[in-house]
Amino acid sequence: MKLLVTGGAGYIGSIVARLLIEQGHEVVIFDNLERGHREAVPEQARLIVGDVRNPEDTHAALGGAGFEGVLHFAALALVGESVDHPGRYYRTNVAGTLNLLEAMVAAGVARLVFSSTCAVYGQPDEVPIAETAPPRPQNAYGASKLAADHLIGDFCTAHGIAAVSLRYFNVAGAHGEAGEDHEPETHLIPNILNVALGKGDSVRIFGSDYPTPDGTAVRDYIHIGDLADAHLLALRHARAGEHLILNLGNGNGFSVREVIDVARRVTGHPIPAREAPRRPGDPPRLVAASQRIRAELGWSPRRPELETMIADAWAFAQAHPHGYSRSASAASA
Numbered sequence: 001m002k003l004l005v006t007g008g009a010g011y012i013g014s015i016v017a018r019l020l021i022e023q024g025h026e027v028v029i030f031d032n033l034e035r036g037h038r039e040a041v042p043e044q045a046r047l048i049v050g051d052v053r054n055p056e057d058t059h060a061a062l063g064g065a066g067f068e069g070v071l072h073f074a075a076l077a078l079v080g081e082s083v084d085h086p087g088r089y090y091r092t093n094v095a096g097t098l099n100l101l102e103a104m105v106a107a108g109v110a111r112l113v114f115s116s117t118c119a120v121y122g123q124p125d126e127v128p129i130a131e132t133a134p135p136r137p138q139n140a141y142g143a144s145k146l147a148a149d150h151l152i153g154d155f156c157t158a159h160g161i162a163a164v165s166l167r168y169f170n171v172a173g174a175h176g177e178a179g180e181d182h183e184p185e186t187h188l189i190p191n192i193l194n195v196a197l198g199k200g201d202s203v204r205i206f207g208s209d210y211p212t213p214d215g216t217a218v219r220d221y222i223h224i225g226d227l228a229d230a231h232l233l234a235l236r237h238a239r240a241g242e243h244l245i246l247n248l249g250n251g252n253g254f255s256v257r258e259v260i261d262v263a264r265r266v267t268g269h270p271i272p273a274r275e276a277p278r279r280p281g282d283p284p285r286l287v288a289a290s291q292r293i294r295a296e297l298g299w300s301p302r303r304p305e306l307e308t309m310i311a312d313a314w315a316f317a318q319a320h321p322h323g324y325s326r327s328a329s330a331a332s333a
């Protein structure tokens with residue numbers, strides 16, 4: 001298929017783009033390069049530098065190009081930033097998705113895979129979290145992604161688009177030469193590995209008084225390769241006029257302390273940790289019920305072990321200690 005990948009210079013989009021290319025698809029990447037990296041764009045993909053917030057850009061990218069589907073990753077995705085700057089989040093994540101949907105309708109492109117998030121559920125009443133849990137986002141990030149899900153559902157009904165929204169839990173790991181490089185970095189595993197790289201003295205544990213077995217917050221970590229696999233299956237599975245919503249996680253939870261312990265074993269570094277206050281808005285436990293995605297798509301994780309995720313992230317971090325802009329050899333030159 002000929003596919004447009006928005007946000008294809010980012011961590012998840014660039015890795016899904018690689019897998020699509022490996023499977024023989026033709027990939028065009030649409031990214032404003034504000035938070036993504038030109039170096040993350042796979043060599044075989046054409047890059048259009050454009051912005052989903054600009055309807056002219058989305059219409060120009062899709063119009064007359066013969067695309068058969070869109071994978072929409074372009075978004076802002078930091079909870080804290082979304083609380084301070086909700087306007088940015090609604091403009092990019094909601095207005096951007098609307099621009100894209102309108103451009104798809106105008107261009108006759110009828111297949112969409114959307115990166116949604118478990119943040120739409122907020123503080124769930126029950127864990128593991130099923131797709132039937134009431135969405136009650138606690139911040140503008142989750143609310144903006146939920147609004148985008150609503151938009152997509154309405155466009156499927158009105159225009160016969162075939163869409164799948166994948167609600168990600170915590171994505172980790174790397175795929176070959178592609179990995180995670182955020183500025184600023186807020187995520188647990190990259191922060192831990194930065195200490196192992198000597199880029200910090202210790203990692204902070206945000207909250208040690210949660211109602212969990214060791215008092216630290218529990219999350220469902222999924223390998224980026226397994227997450228990417230689900231996108232390829234979703235693309236094939238999408239049915240005209242239907243909007244399928246699926247949680248995408250392994251169904252296993254790991255605490256912050258468990259993640260740090262595994263990273264100590266993988267890296268051989270002591271990785272000092274110190275307790276810090278809870279991070280506002282962090283729920284104690286987020287774990288996916290993964291039955292629906294397994295049943296609907298036939299998906300199952302090939303790398304469910306945390307060791308594999310951290311080992312792959314560690315290999316990327318060592319090869320790119322300063323992110324994409326400078327490789328290990330360039331950094332030591």
Ligand code: UDP
Nearest residue numbers: 186187188189191204205206217256279282
């Ligand atoms: N966390 C932590 N120290 C850090 C970064 C994160 O203790 O330096 C905790 C965070 O409070 C949460 C978990 O690790 O409970 C996962 O956080 P992350 O930002 O990786 O993902 P999130 O679950 O917020 O999407």
